[in-house]
Amino acid sequence: MTFTIVEAPLESPRPPGIDCAVTADWLSAFLRDELTLRRNISRAVIGLSGGVDSAVTAFLCARALGAENVYTFRLPYATSSAASLADAQTVVDALGVHCRTIDITAAVDGYLQFEPDADARRRGNVMARTRMLVLFDQSAKLDALPVGTGNKTERMLGYFTWHADDTPPVNPLGDLFKTQVWALARYLGVPKVLVDKAPSADLEADQTDEGDLGITYARADALLAKLLLGYSDAQLVEHGFSPDEVSLVRGRVDATHWKRHLPTTAMLTNTAINEFYLRPVDY
Amino acid sequence: MSTHAVSDGRIDPARVGVAIVQMKPAKGRYAENLRAGGEAFEQLRSGRTDLIVFPEAAFTGYFLEGAVYDLALSAPRFAGDLAATWRGTRGDAEVDIVAGFYENDGGTYYNSAMYLHVGRDAEHIVHLHRKLFLPTYGVFDEERFLSRGRKVGAFQTRFGKMSILICEDAWHAIVPTIAAVKGARILLVPSASPGRGIEGEGELASITRWRQTLVSAAVEHGVFVVYAGLTGFEGGKGMTGNSCAIDPRGNVLVQAPASEACIVRVDLDLREIDLARAGLPLLGDLEAVLPDLLLDEELPLPRGVRDVYDR
DSSP, X not given: OOOEEEEOOOOOOOOOOOOHHHHHXXXXXXXXXXXXXXXXXXXXXXXXXXXXXXXXXXXXXHHHHOGGGEEEEEOOOTTSOHHHHHHHHHHHHHHTOEEEEOOOHHHHHHHHTTOTTOOHHHHHHHHHHHXXXXXXXXXXXXXXXXXXXXXXXXXXXXXXXXXXXXXXXXXXXXXXXXXXXXXXXXXXXOOHHHHHSOOOXXXXXXXOHHHHHTSOHHHHHHHHHHHTTTOOHHHHHHTTOOHHHHHHHHHHHHTOGGGGSOOOOOOOSTTOBTTTBOOOTTO | OOOOXXXXXXXXXXXXXXXXEEOOOOTTOHHHHHHHHHHHHHHTTSSOOSEEEOOTTTTTOSOOGGGHHHHOBOHHHHHHHHHHHHHHHHTTOOEEEEEEEEEEETTEEEEEEEEEEEOSSOEEEEEEEXXXXXXXXXXXXXXXXXXXXXXXXXXXXXXXXXXXXXXGGGGSTHHHHHHHHTTOXXXXXXXXXXXXXXXXXXXXXXXXXXXXXXXHHHHHHTOEEXXXXXXXXXXXXXXXXXXXEEOTTSOEEEXXXXXXXXXXXEEEETHHHHHHHHHOOHHHHHHHHHHHHHTOTTSOOOOSHHHHHHO
């Protein structure tokens, strides 16, 4: 008698999946709850970079709040690419949301003129923080809430400007890996040009996230998903990642725990806020 | 099956190479079925196999009625037959074998399964489990012919503690619970399940129900579940095979088809158990609360000798 052999499938590193319909509905409910029910705010403010994260955020806000309640802002600096501006416009055209373009060059250069030696990283951080300054001011003007656009991959890798991209009080995408955001974008109907292009912080010509990070999002997401479950470096290698990939991702995660927290406050009393004095965020 | 490094010939205790032999036995032909088992051993020559799991009543067929008395064997005899079959094909290679059989223990008959270690020179019955829950309803008639076992054990193996649950044993949530509380990290489930229920989608309803049961046990206790299902038709009743391995997070690592004799190979990474339990520490929670639950006076449990006799 010959038995058929049924082998357990070889596990190849794959990014985690996503049920887009369930996720889109859940995030729409989250946005309505956070803005309308909890804060009695009906409008959202979103900075549109021309990338997929802010596009998905705009699509979700339009689903949750109605396009008429979504205020998007294109905030280019002198060196920003024209393509990013045009790509952001496709989102506005697709959704029919409000959009305003405010050039931040004068604001950024107003400070940087005194810092002529600032390197690309410092200049990028100043631009990111200036954009957040604009979005918060616009939210005050419009009686709206800024909605964050950061994804889980960049949060875990620390690939963002602290107290800039992560500042808005609500963030629908913060627990979605980049590859999941791409899938959600396709499901929501985000213009193809945004989904297909290489993600970039758009600080320099030909700059890409994956070039900066030294790993593709597909590999990083697959690795992070297992790392977050507690897999050791040796196990990650057993699961098909190279020692260099493991070292790179583990190193970035371990070096950036602080970026995922509020500032460290010296505890001096037995009423220290968030140590002794504890209240839920929605209390 | 994923491969792994084994240094200087020693077995890496973090991993167990498991083969489930989904038997399609010829009814009542023990010797012939044992030969089929030997052919499965031969097919397992390539790759690493630490543990081979056969279904319930793997070498006789399940529905035997009165013929169970003709075919039941003592545990030592069955162990000897399994070991001889292994050595006949694989020589002095070391292996652990789990298999279901009808047991004759001096005139008392059980639906049993043994965990057998076959070493270079001798075999050793590591554990003998006698089925606790003998289905005697509808198409089933086990208790008419068999006696029931009295407890579920968690026994030490080369790969950590395990328990055997035969078929309906696994359907009572308290049995995998007790096994896990006693320390079992792998639940071995030899089974013979006649398929039924055509109202589902894509598979018989009984297959779906089995998978839900096994996944629940795996997730609740953070254990691996290895299910070995008998296959083939027995007098019109089709056994549903579907042998499978489930990890401690409830992922079905591999699953066999319903009605084909086959060997399922899977590599269990035992480190997954600790990781899963860190994320969902239900077993630790239960161990803390279990004494309170069992001391509940409203439970119909004997409370010492006097209480038993007073009932």
